[in-house]
Amino acid sequence: MLYFIGLGLGDAKDITVRGLELVKQCDRVYLEHYTSILTCGKEELEKFYQRDIILADREMVEQDAEEIMKDAETKEVAFLVVGDPFGATTHADLVLRAKEKGIPHKVVHNASIMNAIACTGLQLYNFGETVSLPFWTDSWKPDSFYSKILKNRECGYHSLCLLDIKVKEQSEENLVRGRKIFEPPRFMTTAQAAQQLLEIVENKPKSDSGIQLRADSLVVCVARVGADDQKIVTCTLQQATQEDLGGPLHSLVIPGELHYLEKDALNLWKSNS
Amino acid sequence: MLYFIGLGLGDAKDITVRGLELVKQCDRVYLEHYTSILTCGKEELEKFYQRDIILADREMVEQDAEEIMKDAETKEVAFLVVGDPFGATTHADLVLRAKEKGIPHKVVHNASIMNAIACTGLQLYNFGETVSLPFWTDSWKPDSFYSKILKNRECGYHSLCLLDIKVKEQSEENLVRGRKIFEPPRFMTTAQAAQQLLEIVENKPKSDSGIQLRADSLVVCVARVGADDQKIVTCTLQQATQEDLGGPLHSLVIPGELHYLEKDALNLWKSNS
Numbered sequence: 001m002l003y004f005i006g007l008g009l010g011d012a013k014d015i016t017v018r019g020l021e022l023v024k025q026c027d028r029v030y031l032e033h034y035t036s037i038l039t040c041g042k043e044e045l046e047k048f049y050q051r052d053i054i055l056a057d058r059e060m061v062e063q064d065a066e067e068i069m070k071d072a073e074t075k076e077v078a079f080l081v082v083g084d085p086f087g088a089t090t091h092a093d094l095v096l097r098a099k100e101k102g103i104p105h106k107v108v109h110n111a112s113i114m115n116a117i118a119c120t121g122l123q124l125y126n127f128g129e130t131v132s133l134p135f136w137t138d139s140w141k142p143d144s145f146y147s148k149i150l151k152n153r154e155c156g157y158h159s160l161c162l163l164d165i166k167v168k169e170q171s172e173e174n175l176v177r178g179r180k181i182f183e184p185p186r187f188m189t190t191a192q193a194a195q196q197l198l199e200i201v202e203n204k205p206k207s208d209s210g211i212q213l214r215a216d217s218l219v220v221c222v223a224r225v226g227a228d229d230q231k232i233v234t235c236t237l238q239q240a241t242q243e244d245l246g247g248p249l250h251s252l253v254i255p256g257e258l259h260y261l262e263k264d265a266l267n268l269w270k271s272n273s
Numbered sequence: 274m275l276y277f278i279g280l281g282l283g284d285a286k287d288i289t290v291r292g293l294e295l296v297k298q299c300d301r302v303y304l305e306h307y308t309s310i311l312t313c314g315k316e317e318l319e320k321f322y323q324r325d326i327i328l329a330d331r332e333m334v335e336q337d338a339e340e341i342m343k344d345a346e347t348k349e350v351a352f353l354v355v356g357d358p359f360g361a362t363t364h365a366d367l368v369l370r371a372k373e374k375g376i377p378h379k380v381v382h383n384a385s386i387m388n389a390i391a392c393t394g395l396q397l398y399n400f401g402e403t404v405s406l407p408f409w410t411d412s413w414k415p416d417s418f419y420s421k422i423l424k425n426r427e428c429g430y431h432s433l434c435l436l437d438i439k440v441k442e443q444s445e446e447n448l449v450r451g452r453k454i455f456e457p458p459r460f461m462t463t464a465q466a467a468q469q470l471l472e473i474v475e476n477k478p479k480s481d482s483g484i485q486l487r488a489d490s491l492v493v494c495v496a497r498v499g500a501d502d503q504k505i506v507t508c509t510l511q512q513a514t515q516e517d518l519g520g521p522l523h524s525l526v527i528p529g530e531l532h533y534l535e536k537d538a539l540n541l542w543k544s545n546s
Contacts, residue, residue, distance in 0.1 A: 008289060009382060016383070017293055018286035084384060086391030089534065096394070096537055109282060109389040109499045110289070111357060111382030114397045118359030119380055121369070124387045125405075129430060130398035151428065157402065226382045261362065264369055 002072040002098050004085035006110025009226030011040040012048040019108040023049045026078040030056040030068055032091070034167050036082035036113075037187075037249060039227045045080075053080075057168050061090055065097055072103045083112030113251055116225050117160050120232055120253060121265020128157030128256070133193050135164045135186065143200045146213075149254050154211045156257035163188035163250050187248035190221035190233075194240035194252065201237070213237065213254065220253040220266060221245055234269040243271065275345040275371050277358035279383025282499030284313040285321040292381040296322045299351040303329040303341055305364070307440050309355035309386075310460075310522065312500045318353075326353075330441050334363055338370055345376045356385035386524055389498050390433050393505055393526060394538020401430030401529070406466050408437045408459065416473045419486075422527050427484045429530035436461035436523050460521035463494035463506075467513035467525065474510070486510065486527065493526040493539060494518055507542040516544065 003022050008014030015023070023029055029051045031042065038045070046053050056079070060067065068079060085091050085107055098105045118124045129152060131145040145161070152159045166186040174181045201213050215238040223231040223245035231245045240252070255266065276295050281287030288296070296302055302324045304315065311318070319326050329352070333340065341352060358364050358380055371378045391397045402425060404418040418434070425432040439459040447454045474486050488511040496504040496518035504518045513525070528539065 006384065010291070013291040013294070014289050014382075016281060016287050016289050018283070020290055021286070084388050084391065086388070086397070089396055092391065092394050092396070092538060093534055096534065096541070099541060107392055107499075109287075109384035109392070111279065111384060112388045112397075115357050115359070115385045115388040116382040118357065118365065119382070121365055123362055123365070124359070124385075125403035128401060129428075132398075155402075155424065155428070226380075261366060261369065265365065268369070268372060 001076050002069060002103050002105040003076070003078045003108065004091065004095065004105060005078055005080050005108040006084040006112070007038060007080055007082050008110040009083060009113065009116055011038055011227065012045050014038075014110070014226065016108060016110060019110070020049070022108065023051060023078050023080070025076060026051065027075040028054065029078045029080065030054050031080045032056050032061060032082070034058045035088040035090070035165065037165075038082055039224060061094065065094055068094070069098060069101065069103055072098070084110050084114070087112045087114060111226060113162065113225055114160070117222065117251065117253065119225055119230070120220050120222060121268070122158050122220070122253060122255060122262050123259065126156070126158055126256065126259070127160055128152030128155055130160045130162060132162045133164060133188065133196065133252070135166065135188055136196055146197070146200045146204075149213065150211050153213070153254070153256050154209055158256045159254040161193060161252040161254065163190070163193050163252065165249070188250065190223070190245055190250045190252050191241050191243055193250070194219065194237055198237055198241060218255055218266070220255060220269065221250065222253070223247070223250045225251070232269040233271045234266045235271050239271070274349050275342060275376050275378040276349070276351045276381065277364065277368065277378060278351055278353050278381040279357040279385070280311060280353055280355050281383040282356060282386065282389055284311055284500065285318050287383070287499065289381060289383060292383070293322070295381065296324060296351050296353070298349060299324065300348040301327065302351045302353065303327050304353045305329050305334060305355070307331045308361040308363075308438065310438075311355055312497060334367065338367055341367070342371060342374065342376055345371070357383050357387070360385045360387060384499060386435065386498060387433070390495070390524065390526065392498055392503070393493050393495060394541070395431050395493070395526060395528060395535055396532065399429070399431055399529065399532070400433055401425030401428055403433045403435060405435045406437060406461065406469065406525070408439060408461055409469055419470070419473045419477075422486065423484050426486070426527070426529050427482060431529045432527040434466060434525040434527065436463070436466050436525065438522070461523065463496070463518055463523045463525050464514050464516055466523070467492065467510055471510055471514060491528055491539070493528060493542065494523065495526070496520070496523045498524070505542040506544045507539045508544050512544070
């Protein structure tokens with residue numbers, strides 16, 4: 001049996017009671033660690049589960065899924081995912097592959113940023129398409145997410161922006177030389193995201209229909225949603241470039257039309273109040 | 274302290290380890306039971322928590338929130354919500370009121386249908402606005418949700434349709450006579466939802482821009498998401514009126530544009546395969 005188990009958003013104790021029972025009885029336990037992270041490390045999880053954990057990076061999950069599914073017809077294998085197991089496309093793909101191979105599987109759901117973002121007071125049903133903001137480099141500055149944000153805004157929807165994570169990056173030199181030396185992990189902050197957005201806004205201010213995002217548009221910055229030291233700040237896009245919300249993970253919300261209850265909620269998070 | 278604790282989607286064991294620890298230490302435990310239900314009853318939860326549970330209906334939560342928040346400055350009070358605490362607008366309102374009163378509160382997130390619907394293989398970031406389908410009566414047949422579905426479709430987005438729940442309904446006669454006698458709970462099935470949608474589709478087939486939903490459009494019917502006997506069926510809207518997915522809760526998805534991985538996933542749930 002292959003179990004896809006969501007770990008939720010905070011630390012070890014955010015797994016469900018059902019999930020914990022299953023992990024404890026598994027023969028092998030994998031932890032996907034490239035699309036999200038918990039506030040605690042592998043060692044703390046191992047202690048809590050009383051099980052060794054095998055870290056599964058993108059390479060393993062996308063190219064060596066056989067390894068993960070090995071013997072799952074007869075053994076109990078757990079594949080742990082921070083948030084909900086279906087937060088990322090790649091895991092839905094893994095479920096499909098298990099189904100095709102006739103490997104029985106079960107899913108244990110949990111909170112993900114996709115629903116927990118409602119802690120801001122913004123209503124989930126008012127969110128449009130979720131967008132991903134990649135780290136820019138000097139030569140690569142993609143901005144296709146911006147038109148999605150404008151499209152959401154045009155419909156009155158809020159946009160949840162998921163911010164880039166680089167956990168097993170190679171420098172260009174190491175990549176060229178084929179050296180498996182990895183850079184320290186990087187997690188995009190709301191300040192960095194706001195800086196990139198601001199640069200786009202300054203260069204192409206309006207959509208065809210006149211919808212725009214401006215330096216003084218309201219944004220909601222969140223950090224470590226679901227953890228004890230969760231932080232939420234409502235400010236302008238310009239101000240967001242200066243807000244320091246501390247450690248990862250961060251996300252940014254661009255609100256659309258606001259219901260009066262949503263307005264009240266966002267006022268609670270004004271940085272100067 | 275007022276704890277807002279999500280219970281997830283299946284039964285008692287879908288609470289998180291953190292959530293369970295908190296419930297066990299609370300002086301009073303309320304269970305919101307009008308926006309959603311678990312597959313287990315109050316008694317099973319009480320046994321699992323080793324705590325008495327006070328059922329909180331809509332009237333109590335919306336009009337008598339004082340009662341729930343009473344003494345929460347000094348006592349530990351848990352407010353349990355099936356799914357995630359912020360699934361319904363009314364709970365966000367409760368958090369706001371607690372904040373205004375200076376009552377400290379904490380939130381324990383969990384899975385909700387808003388993220389667990391990804392178990393269908395449809396990607397969460399491709400969902401547009403979530404819509405609610407109310408039970409029709411002979412004289413009241415609202416259809417404003419239909420234009421939202423078409424708007425989502427126009428953008429290529431999937432629509433998650435949450436289906437009506439009536440848990441503390443009075444007959445017209447009992448209402449008029451002021452008798453607090455309540456009808457048995459009702460939960461809309463995907464078949465009922467499809468029937469209502471079909472009726473709308475037949476009467477107003479197209480949006481201004483030519484987007485339409487048809488009797489042979491693909492829909493995804495889901496029941497008891499997250500529970501052991503979860504069911505998913507991909508079929509046409511017409512066929513959905515005949516599909517029996519068993520006990521509550523049901524939801525319906527109207528897919529928008531499909532990625533090839535999403536197509537593969539939906540094919541797994543074809544009722545004749």
